[in-house]
Amino acid sequence: MHILGISAYYHDSAACLVRDGAIVAAAQEERFTRKKFDARFPARAIRYCLEETGISLKDVQHVVFYDKPLVKFERLLETYVAFAPKGIKSFLAAMPVWLKEKLLLKGVLQNELIALDGIAKKKDLPQLLFTEHHEAHAASAFYPSPYRSAAVLCMDGVGEWATTSAWLGEDHTLKPLWQIDFPHSLGLLYSAFTYYTGFKVNSGEYKVMGLAPYGKPKYVQAIYDHLIDLKPDGTFRLKIEYFNYCTGLTMTNGRFDDLFGGPPRKPETLLTQRDMDLARSVQEVTEEVVLRLARTLHHETGAENLCLAGGVALNCVANGRILREGPYKGLWIQPAAGDAGGAIGAALTGWHAFENQGRRADGKRDAMRGALLGPSYSSDEIESFLQRKQAPYTRLSDEILFERLAEEISAGKIVGWFQGRMEFGPRALGARTIIGDARNPTMQSVMNLKIKYRESFRPFAPSVLRERVSDYFEMDADSPYMLLVAPVQQARRLPMTDDQRALWGIDLLNVPRSDIPAATHVDYSARVQTVHKEMNPRYYNLLKVFEAKTGCPVVVNTSFNVRNEPIVCSPEDAYRCFMRSAIDILVLESCLLYKNEQPPLDGDSDWQKEFELD
Numbered sequence: 054m055h056i057l058g059i060s061a062y063y064h065d066s067a068a069c070l071v072r073d074g075a076i077v078a079a080a081q082e083e084r085f086t087r088k089k090f091d092a093r094f095p096a097r098a099i100r101y102c103l104e105e106t107g108i109s110l111k112d113v114q115h116v117v118f119y120d121k122p123l124v125k126f127e128r129l130l131e132t133y134v135a136f137a138p139k140g141i142k143s144f145l146a147a148m149p150v151w152l153k154e155k156l157l158l159k160g161v162l163q164n165e166l167i168a169l170d171g172i173a174k175k176k177d178l179p180q181l182l183f184t185e186h187h188e189a190h191a192a193s194a195f196y197p198s199p200y201r202s203a204a205v206l207c208m209d210g211v212g213e214w215a216t217t218s219a220w221l222g223e224d225h226t227l228k229p230l231w232q233i234d235f236p237h238s239l240g241l242l243y244s245a246f247t248y249y250t251g252f253k254v255n256s257g258e259y260k261v262m263g264l265a266p267y268g269k270p271k272y273v274q275a276i277y278d279h280l281i282d283l284k285p286d287g288t289f290r291l292k293i294e295y296f297n298y299c300t301g302l303t304m305t306n307g308r309f310d311d312l313f314g315g316p317p318r319k320p321e322t323l324l325t326q327r328d329m330d331l332a333r334s335v336q337e338v339t340e341e342v343v344l345r346l347a348r349t350l351h352h353e354t355g356a357e358n359l360c361l362a363g364g365v366a367l368n369c370v371a372n373g374r375i376l377r378e379g380p381y382k383g384l385w386i387q388p389a390a391g392d393a394g395g396a397i398g399a400a401l402t403g404w405h406a407f408e409n410q411g412r413r414a415d416g417k418r419d420a421m422r423g424a425l426l427g428p429s430y431s432s433d434e435i436e437s438f439l440q441r442k443q444a445p446y447t448r449l450s451d452e453i454l455f456e457r458l459a460e461e462i463s464a465g466k467i468v469g470w471f472q473g474r475m476e477f478g479p480r481a482l483g484a485r486t487i488i489g490d491a492r493n494p495t496m497q498s499v500m501n502l503k504i505k506y507r508e509s510f511r512p513f514a515p516s517v518l519r520e521r522v523s524d525y526f527e528m529d530a531d532s533p534y535m536l537l538v539a540p541v542q543q544a545r546r547l548p549m550t551d552d553q554r555a556l557w558g559i560d561l562l563n564v565p566r567s568d569i570p571a572a573t574h575v576d577y578s579a580r581v582q583t584v585h586k587e588m589n590p591r592y593y594n595l596l597k598v599f600e601a602k603t604g605c606p607v608v609v610n611t612s613f614n615v616r617n618e619p620i621v622c623s624p625e626d627a628y629r630c631f632m633r634s635a636i637d638i639l640v641l642e643s644c645l646l647y648k649n650e651q652p653p654l655d656g657d658s659d660w661q662k663e664f665e666l667d
Contacts, residue, residue, distance in 0.1 A: 054408070055112055057102065057179070058400025059095060059162070060119040060189070060392050062155065064255050066095040067393035067477075069426075070102035070113075071400040074410055076197065078105040079426040079477040081393045084622040090256055091619075094165045095396075101428055103170075110170035113179040117403040119189035119395030122158040124213035128235060132299055139300040146302065184402045186212025186395065187232065187363070190387075193398030194362035195222035196405055196412060197420040198385040203358035204350045208343070208365035209391070210240035210255075219350050222360065225405040225412045230353065236299050237291045239342055240365050242281060245296055246335040248304035250328045251318030255364075262370055263511045265336035266576035267558050268329030272313065276338050279312055283338075287345030324510070326558050336370065343371040344378060351380045358383035362398070366390035366536075367479065369580050373538040376530060383416075388424040388534035389478030397477075423588035424534060425484055427475030430624055435641045438624045445650045448643050451591065455598040457645065458638070462490050463603050466637040467504060469613055471627045472591055476620070480535045481612035482582060483516065483592030485620045485627070487636060489571060489609040491515055496571035496609055498563070503635035507616040510559060512580065515572035516610040518596050519583040525569065525607055526581050535582040535610075541567045546577055571609045582610060629654065 058069040061082075069079035078101065083089050085097035103109060133144045155161075163175050172178055184192070190207040205220035205227065216238035219230040243261065244254045252260045283289045293299060297306040310316050318328055347359060359381040361372065367390050376384050387394045404410050432448070439446050449457070458468060468488045476482045487504065489496045501509050514535050515525070523529040528539040545567045553564050566573040573579055586593040600606040613621045615634055621627045624641050631639040631646070632654040639646040 054114050054404070055106065055108060056115045056117060056400045056403040057099065057113050058117050058119065058396040058398070058403065059099070060395035060399065061094050062092055062158070063120070063392060064090045064092045065391055065393045066092050066098070067389070067396040068095045068098035068102050069396040069400045070106055071404055072106060074401075074404045074412060076397060076400075076420060076422065076426060078102040079389075079397055080428070080475065081477070081619070083619040084427065084475065087619060087626070089617060089619045094162075096165065096169050099169060105428070110166060110172060110179065111177070115182055115403045115407065116162070116166065116179045117182045117184060117399040117407075118158070118162060119184055119392075119399040120186045121183050121213055122155050124185070126156055128214050132236070136300045143300055143302055182403060182407060184399050185215075187215040187218040188227070188402060189395040189398035190362040191218065191220045191222070191227050191398065192402045192405070193387045193389070193394040194360035194366075194385070195220070195227060196225075196401040197387070197397065198222075198358070198360045199414055199416050199419045200358040200360070200383060200385065201414045201416070202356060203360045203383070203385070204354045204356035205360045205362075206346060206350055207361070207363040208239050208346075209363035210244060211235045211238055216240060217346065219346075219353075221354050221356065225410065227406070230350075233288060236293055236296070237289060239289070239339060240363070241296070241298055241304070242291060243335060243339055243365070243368075245298070245304040245309070246331055249309065249313070249317045250331055251320045251322065253320070254304060258364070259367065260508065260511065261332045262336060262368055263574075264324070264329055264332040265370075266333070266574055266578070267510060267561060268326070268331070268333035269557070270334050270337045271330040272334035273337050275312060276334055281338065283342060283345070285345065286349040287342055287347075289342060324508075324559065329558050339365070339368060340371045340374050343368070344374055347375050347379050347381070357381060358385070360385050360387070362387040362390045362394060364391045369536045370538045370578070372536055373528075376528065376537055384530075385419060386534065386536045388421060388480065388536065390536075391479065393478065423585075424477050424480075424482060425474040425589065426477040428622060429474040430642070432642045432644065435624045435644055438628075439641070439644060439646075442628065443652060444628065444646060446641075446644045446646045449645055451594065451643070454640070454643060454645060455595050458595060458640065459599040459602040461638055462488060462599060462608065465490060465493055465496075467500065467635070469627060469631050469636045469639045470592070471613065471621065471624065471639070471641050473589070475622055478534070480582075481610065481620055482533065482535065483584060483589045483610065485613040485622070486592075487611045487613050489513075491569040491572040491607045491609045492603070492605055494565050494570045499635070500571075500609065500611060505611065505616050506634075510562060512574040513572055513609045513611050514580040514582055515569060515607045516582045516584050516592070516596065518593070518600065518606040519585050521600075521606040522581065522583050526579060528581065531585070532581045532583045533585055533588055535580055538578050538580050541569070541573050541577050541579055545569065569605070569607050572607060629657070633657070
């Protein structure tokens with residue numbers, strides 16, 4: 054039985070195909086259209102999933118959508134009525150879209166599917182089903198997890214009504230326990246500060262998390278006093294009079310501005326100490342809410358394991374605190390925790406809930422296949438592309454290639470690494486990755502400014518051999534999806550001078566913090582990816598060769614893209630990014646390319662105008 058899951062029309066649309074309960078393919082539409090966070094119907098992602106599985110839409114039994122539009126429309130109407138006459142501009146902007154498309158979503162989806170696969174009539178389409186938004190999140194968290202039973206916590210901006218929901222997963226069932234409803238939302242609180250500090254909502258939240266360690270928690274008490282009423286059990290209510298998202302087209306209002314001493318920062322302007330302090334403050338509040346909710350859920354259920362999904366579950370600093378300070382033996386987080394992962398949850402709901410099929414869970418391995426669920430390209434396909442481009446390259450065996458790369462990386466070269474199936478979710482995990490030497494004190498600034506073309510404060514993640522993780526970081530747990538932040542081991546940290554200790558804010562950026570300075574944030578933390586031989590053998594073997602040469606099992610890993618661009622999907626995407634940036638070396642499977650040997654890129658456009666700001 055084949056079941057297709059779809060998320061679309063809000064942000065980050067995606068498709069997932071499940072065969073007899075096993076995830077066989079999943080991809081985000083942005084990777085094919087090259088439009089970041091593309092929210093349109095995921096036609097190309099669906100087409101890929103069908104081709105990867107060797108079937109057509111006629112072979113699919115169910116198509117499951119990750120949202121219930123009528124319930125969401127009910128919430129919108131009730132909200133506008135509750136705040137009337139405020140919000141008339143927002144109401145007039147939203148209603149035409151709803152009345153034309155979203156309210157009639159079943160018909161829209163059917164028409165898109167007909168156009169996709171050439172089916173003549175709606176009656177010939179697979180059965181179309183709908184899950185609730187948070188049900189899809191919960192399903193994406195629990196069903197692929199390695200646990201037979203677990204508590205499940207979902208936190209995001211808003212689904213239909215729910216913004217936070219708690220579940221109990223047992224075998225192949227998910228039991229809803231309780232939820233917090235809109236407009237009271239931890240995700241929207243964080244997004245309000247994302248907006249206020251000058252970043253883009255629904256994409257810049259991770260920048261706030263990265264900026265937080267540069268600031269002081271100066272505004273924590275103001276947030277508790279004026280913005281959120283937090284209870285001991287972690288439940289909360291927001292004080293809506295400070296926010297504008299219920300009735301307006303912005304996240305915050307004048308009362309919010311007055312509370313924090315001025316208007317929001319304009320995007321791309323200079324970051325001030327106030328912005329850093331605001332980021333640190335909302336991050337600390339978020340961590341406290343998440344910890345309290347996790348502890349309450351453990352008290353209520355007695356569950357030994359916890360699964361997380363929803364956009365807030367991408368806050369890997371909060372996740373790291375749950376791992377270190379929480380009461381659970383096991384913690385598993387859906388790698389595509391945001392809306393893209395709703396496609397996985399929808400498809401698995403079709404199998405386990407609608408079809409009442411069981412699941413296998415051994416307590417050790419999850420069912421996400423390392424999140425390597427996207428397209429792959431053979432060496433022959435890659436060579437054909439390179440020959441058409443007249444791009445000089447050398448095809449090498451892995452043994453020779455890895456020795457060459459270890460030498461080049463240790464000499465300070467930066468490598469674009471493209472191999473195997475593309476990652477699903479927001480993180481590059483060793484398939485579409487840019488690699489650098491974590492020991493190099495200039496690597497962070499070079500990568501940020503000359504390759505990623507992004508803000509200098511943003512940290513990079515270390516990829517570390519799983520068996521060596523506790524030698525470098527204060528953790529001994531699997532983190533294959535780069536969703537946990539851990540402190541760097543004390544023995545690895547470098548002492549600071551008195552002058553360095555007196556620094557604060559962005560001035561801390563260039564102070565080396567450890568013997569892997571390019572992967573150590575200013576607060577001595579790192580967003581860790583553990584590399585496992587069984588999940589990604591070629592990436593693992595590259596790190597083993599690098600360790601043999603240097604004694605260090607850690608490299609810097611950042612996603613293979615420039616700022617505002619989706620992670621590369623195809624060899625053509627990778628080659629274009631390689632040529633547009635300061636990447637020194639490109640590896641396409643077994644093909645090795647050096648930048649200084651390449652001809653100029655013909656017919657190239659200004660990439661900074663090609664992609665919207667993130």
